[in-house]
Amino acid sequence: MPKYARFCIRCGKVEDENNVLINNLCPNCYIEIYGIARLDKPLRIIHCPRCYSIKIGDKWLRPNTQEELYSLIQAAIAESLQPATSEITFIDLTLKSVELYSPTLELEITASISNKVVVKHRLPVSVSWHKQLCPSCFKRAGKGYDAVVQLRYINYDSEIERFKNWLVEMFAEDIVEIDEHKNGYDIKVSNQFVARKIVNFIRRKWSCVKIIESYGDQRRRRDGRRYGRLYISVRILNFKPGDYIVLGGKAYIVDSVDEHSLTIIDSNGNRIRMNIKDMIKMYAPA
Ligand SMILES: [Zn+2]
Ligand SMILES: [Zn+2]
Incomplete structure (x- = not known):
């Protein structure tokens, strides 16, 4: 007795092991x-x-x-x-x-x-x-910010990018916003304590930084204490050979840089070796 093959009731395709029927359909x-x-x-x-x-x-x-x-x-x-x-x-x-x-x-x-x-x-x-704002962004959006870390660099490199990404993860709850600038970032932070903590991390990572603190919209409380938004300008002075540098109002070209000193060339072609710490003291951002 030949066995009759079943087939799809819609397209007529015959059932085999590669074409199993479900409810009489392929x-x-x-x-x-x-x-x-x-x-x-x-x-x-x-x-x-x-x-x-x-x-x-x-x-x-x-x-x-x-x-x-x-x-x-x-x-x-x-x-x-x-x-x-x-x-x-x-x-x-x-x-x-x-x-x-x-x-x-x-x-x-x-x-x-x-x-x-x-x-x-x-x-x-x-x-x-x-x-929809996620819970942590929602929390931050309501917080406002009490401090701004104005991070600036002379030369952009991947270390700075990596550090910025690390900050965002590390202080996800406290960093309200990061605005990009031509030579750096304004990092808006919900409180001044965390802002100083961030600055310490920068100082530890780059020895060559110039830090200037200031207060915006400054007012004095009745007890004499000042309050206002804290601005910390942090400039990473990561000069490399060939960069222009202005020190004490005079322009130089950077010749070489190492961990503790840098050598600069003045307009007469004289090489001057300088301690990094002295350079930081003399350096004034334009
Ligand atoms: Zn079919
Ligand atoms: Zn979010």
């Missing part, structure tokens, strides 16, 4: 009829416009790199995307295109149907992006 027709994911409304992605944290379930997660941001967006989608039927189980979701604030994202979904067959399916999903 996997392709099953997904065409039922869909793979429920997409009745756009997926909500809640993110913090300040620090790019993404809300997943009840948790806010902060990315450190672009790649981490993308994988958080992917996790947020995985969290809220529902299978189209109870027979479908998601195995893997991969974003094929990620563009922040794009209304559509392309997903590749790997899913099993009735635990019988695994399918891979590409799917554009509509996304609505919602801006």
